[in-house]
Structure formats: structure tokens, C-alpha cells
Amino acid sequence: MMMRACFYERTGPAADVLRLGEVEKPEAGDGEVLVRVMVSGLNPTDVKRRGGVRGEMPFSRIIPHFDGAGTVVAVGAGVPAFRIGERVWIWEGQLRRPCGTAAEFVAVPASRALKLPDDISFETGASIGVPAMTAARALRLGGPLEGETVFVTGGAGMVGNAAIRLAKHAGARVITTVSSPEKATLAETAGADTVVNYKTEDVAEAVLSATGGAGVRHMVDVDLAAHLPEAWRYLKPNASIASYGTQSGTEPRFPFGKYMYKNIAIFGVAVFDIPEDEKPVLAETVEAALKAGRLDLPVDRIVPLPETAAAHEHQESGRALGKILIRID
Ligand SMILES: NC(=O)c1ccc[n+]([C@@H]2O[C@H](COP(=O)([O-])OP(=O)(O)OC[C@H]3O[C@@H](n4cnc5c(N)ncnc54)[C@H](OP(=O)(O)O)[C@@H]3O)[C@@H](O)[C@H]2O)c1
Structure with a gap:
């Protein structure tokens, strides 16, 4: 046949x-x-x-x-x-x-x-397969997120958009970045609480202002090389970054001491190589959001x-x- x-x-x-x-x-x-x-x-x-x-x-x-x-x-x-x-x-x-x-x-x-x-x-x-499984892993690396503030870069991208939706479903508050008004609409529709245009606004100032100066607990990131130089400024002590991309450069330069003294963890995410025993757990998270009409x-x-x-x-x-x-x- x-x-x-x-x-x-x-x-x-x-x-x-x-x-x-x-x-x-x-x-x-x-x-x-x-x-x-x-x-x-x-x-x-x-x-x-x-x-x-x-x-x-x-x-x-x-x-x-x-x-x-x-x-x-x-x-x-x-x-x-x-x-x-x-x-x-x-x-x-x-x-x-x-x-x-x-x-x-x-x-x-x-x-x-x-x-x-x-x-x-x-x-x-x-x-949903690649975007939502990637987003689910990136969020899980941040630990329990209910009531926490999560920063998602690139909220109009498909992984970023899924991350906003899953984070909201988990009870988090979400700040995100976009590059245009059209993309802002996609991020808002996904449920983002604060949308920052990273082309026209100072991202660090905007994130700090949206959190009353406290910063965020976890960051889901699309471009590590672009964000590491500044991210320590708006991450709380003991916060984390889970990054699934670094298109600005494969060898990011960043002030390690700023991260070390705030106990900030940096995780890489490679969706196809997530530990096999974790994949069903993530798929359940995705299914729950899917059933709730959030994806x-x-x-x-x-x-x-x-x-x-x-x-x-x-x-x-x-x-x-x-x-x-x-x-x-
Ligand atoms: N590691 C993994 O397991 C994994 C899994 C899935 C995807 N990926 C990779 O991740 C990337 C995104 O995938 P996707 O499916 O989400 O693609 P997509 O739907 O094309 O979205 C990418 C988004 O990233 C935004 N962006 C790019 N650079 C940015 C920056 N410096 N700050 C803020 N936003 C930025 C883009 O918007 P603007 O350019 O307008 O800002 C766009 O909205 C791709 O390179 C993909 O191959 C990796």
C-alpha cells in the first residue's frame, strides 16, 4: 500500500x-x-x-x-x-x-x-508537541511556580507562548518580551500580565518596575547570549534561568560573579533529550493545560x-x- x-x-x-x-x-x-x-x-x-x-x-x-x-x-x-x-x-x-x-x-x-x-x-x-514540551520542561526547572513571577523572553514565539500559557495555568504571574505591537497581542492573548517591547524599552528596568523592584523567581529564555549580560539585575536571589536557545551567539559572555553571589542557576533545555522518565510527567502537564483549553x-x-x-x-x-x-x- x-x-x-x-x-x-x-x-x-x-x-x-x-x-x-x-x-x-x-x-x-x-x-x-x-x-x-x-x-x-x-x-x-x-x-x-x-x-x-x-x-x-x-x-x-x-x-x-x-x-x-x-x-x-x-x-x-x-x-x-x-x-x-x-x-x-x-x-x-x-x-x-x-x-x-x-x-x-x-x-x-x-x-x-x-x-x-x-x-x-x-x-x-x-x-503543541515541541513547543509545549520544551516550555513544560523549562518551567519545571524553576520548581513550584504558583504565586511566583516568571519572566518569559520571546512571548510571541511558539515555545514562549506555550510557556506563558503553562505558567498561567500553574498559577504564576508572567512578564514577557516581544518586538512589535502584533506580537504583543499574541502574548496578551496567551495571558501575559506584563508585556515589554524589548526593542523600545529597557527590559531590566521594566521587569524590576513590574515586580516592585523585587525581580523574578524564574526565567524561560529563547536567547541566552542576548540576555545573560543583564539578567542578573532582574533575577531574585536563588532564582533560575532555563534557556532553550542562544541564537545571538553560542559562547555567551556574562558576569559570572553577579550570578554566583545571587545563587542563580542556569539550566539548558534540549527537548528531545529530556530524561525519559520525566517526559510522561511533562506530557501530563501539557495534557492538563490542553484539557483546560489553555494551549x-x-x-x-x-x-x-x-x-x-x-x-x-x-x-x-x-x-x-x-x-x-x-x-x-
Ligand atoms: N533547545 C530545545 O529543545 C528547543 C526546543 C524548541 C525550540 N528551540 C529553538 O528555540 C528557538 C525558538 O523556537 P520557537 O518554536 O519558539 O520559534 P518561533 O515561533 O519562531 O519564535 C521565536 C521567537 O523568539 C523571539 N526572539 C528571538 N530573539 C529574541 C530575543 N533576543 N529576545 C526576545 N525574543 C526573541 C522572536 O521574536 P522577534 O525576533 O520578533 O523578537 C520569536 O517570536 C528556535 O531557534 C528553535 O530551534 C529549541
Whole structure:
């Protein structure tokens, strides 16, 4: 049996390497479910891998995209048959395997296809895997956050936006940064209490002013090299930073003494390498927020499968205001 899929057999620019074609339909292996994909979710990691940033291709042909949503149509050995017909959200769909969600069908470990509440759309389900799991880990590293103030940089980005939503769901107060009025709206809609335009305002002054001079307990960060020189000013003693990116530079320079004497911890976050025994805990946190209707990330656009290359280019442009999703008709 064959299926339609988008795939690449060498890395390079999206328009050069992404192809649409018929490939063999996967089967559910032991412990796996086969999902009819309805929506595939795009993340920066998908375009970086396709572009060759992550090095050699680990497989001769790759169907990209880690995130997605759809309906279980078959189960492998060891998976209960009642799962057939279940609406699911997929996370880590292409982790260490060649076939992701940019296809009519994908086979994934049963634990990577979790029940989507009836009132939550496939679009939302396909949006949350990488962003919400990253945000959940970054927040958990800050310890119990109820009643605390969390600072989320880049609150209009998808990880940042998920972090605002999860932090609010956990009972925290959230301060965030954006670079434009349009992005401020995305952050406000997510529930941020204070939104700072980091292009036009002094971030340290704004965070201190929003906290009555006390500073914040935890920071979820998109760009460590950009923020380390100043962050000690607005972090409380014994505070923490969990950073999942450092696009301004891979070797940040910062005044270590300022951090050391305030007992501030700096954590790195790499979503695919979170300890395996912690992943289900984080997935439960994500599910709880999903059920509560708190994780409907903004959508920039939904395009059909043949337009996947254009979707990758839009992701690379940095102009997206929300998730870029692929509809699999
Ligand atoms: N380590 C991990 O496990 C992990 C997991 C997920 C994502 N990531 C990486 O994290 C980055 C963001 O992912 P995403 O899905 O959230 O991407 P996204 O939706 O494209 O959002 C990125 C956001 O970061 C903002 N930003 C960039 N530099 C900033 C700065 N110095 N201060 C404040 N905001 C800043 C951007 O807005 P402006 O440019 O307008 O400010 C944009 O809103 C990507 O590089 C991705 O590969 C890493």
C-alpha cells in the first residue's frame, strides 16, 4: 500500500529538496499506533534539519515534522485495540526515525500519540508537541511556580507562548518580551500580565518596575547570549534561568560573579533529550493545560501538503505570527 507524503533525500533549500510523492504506507510495529494524520505541525527544528544545520542525514529518505494530530487507525502488538478511532496529538513523531507527520499516515510509539480531548481541534493538537514540551520542561526547572513571577523572553514565539500559557495555568504571574505591537497581542492573548517591547524599552528596568523592584523567581529564555549580560539585575536571589536557545551567539559572555553571589542557576533545555522518565510527567502537564483549553497556540497559516516547501520558507523567514501547519487532505 502506498500513501502521499512530503520527503527529502538530501539536505538543502526547501524548494530544491522537498518533494511530494507516493511512498510506502507504514505499519504499526510492536508497541506502536498507526495514525491517519490530519494536521502536521512545523517547528524550527524541522527546517534546520532539512537545511543541513544538524549535519548528515541519519536516513536516506526523511519525511519531516515531529508534531501532528490525527486519528488512530491501527495498533501494533501490545497496544489495546480500543485505541483505534482515538483522536490523538503526536509528539516526537520523527525522533530517531525516518518518517514524520508530513504524510497521510505515521507510525509512532503508542506513548507518543496521546488522546486529544473531544473539544480540542486537530490544529491545536498539531501545534503543541515541541513547543509545549520544551516550555513544560523549562518551567519545571524553576520548581513550584504558583504565586511566583516568571519572566518569559520571546512571548510571541511558539515555545514562549506555550510557556506563558503553562505558567498561567500553574498559577504564576508572567512578564514577557516581544518586538512589535502584533506580537504583543499574541502574548496578551496567551495571558501575559506584563508585556515589554524589548526593542523600545529597557527590559531590566521594566521587569524590576513590574515586580516592585523585587525581580523574578524564574526565567524561560529563547536567547541566552542576548540576555545573560543583564539578567542578573532582574533575577531574585536563588532564582533560575532555563534557556532553550542562544541564537545571538553560542559562547555567551556574562558576569559570572553577579550570578554566583545571587545563587542563580542556569539550566539548558534540549527537548528531545529530556530524561525519559520525566517526559510522561511533562506530557501530563501539557495534557492538563490542553484539557483546560489553555494551549490553543496562535495559528499563522494552514497550507495543504503540496505547499510544504513554501511553509518551510515562511518558517525560515522569521515573519510567522503563530504556528505554521500543514493540512493533510
Ligand atoms: N533547545 C530545545 O529543545 C528547543 C526546543 C524548541 C525550540 N528551540 C529553538 O528555540 C528557538 C525558538 O523556537 P520557537 O518554536 O519558539 O520559534 P518561533 O515561533 O519562531 O519564535 C521565536 C521567537 O523568539 C523571539 N526572539 C528571538 N530573539 C529574541 C530575543 N533576543 N529576545 C526576545 N525574543 C526573541 C522572536 O521574536 P522577534 O525576533 O520578533 O523578537 C520569536 O517570536 C528556535 O531557534 C528553535 O530551534 C529549541
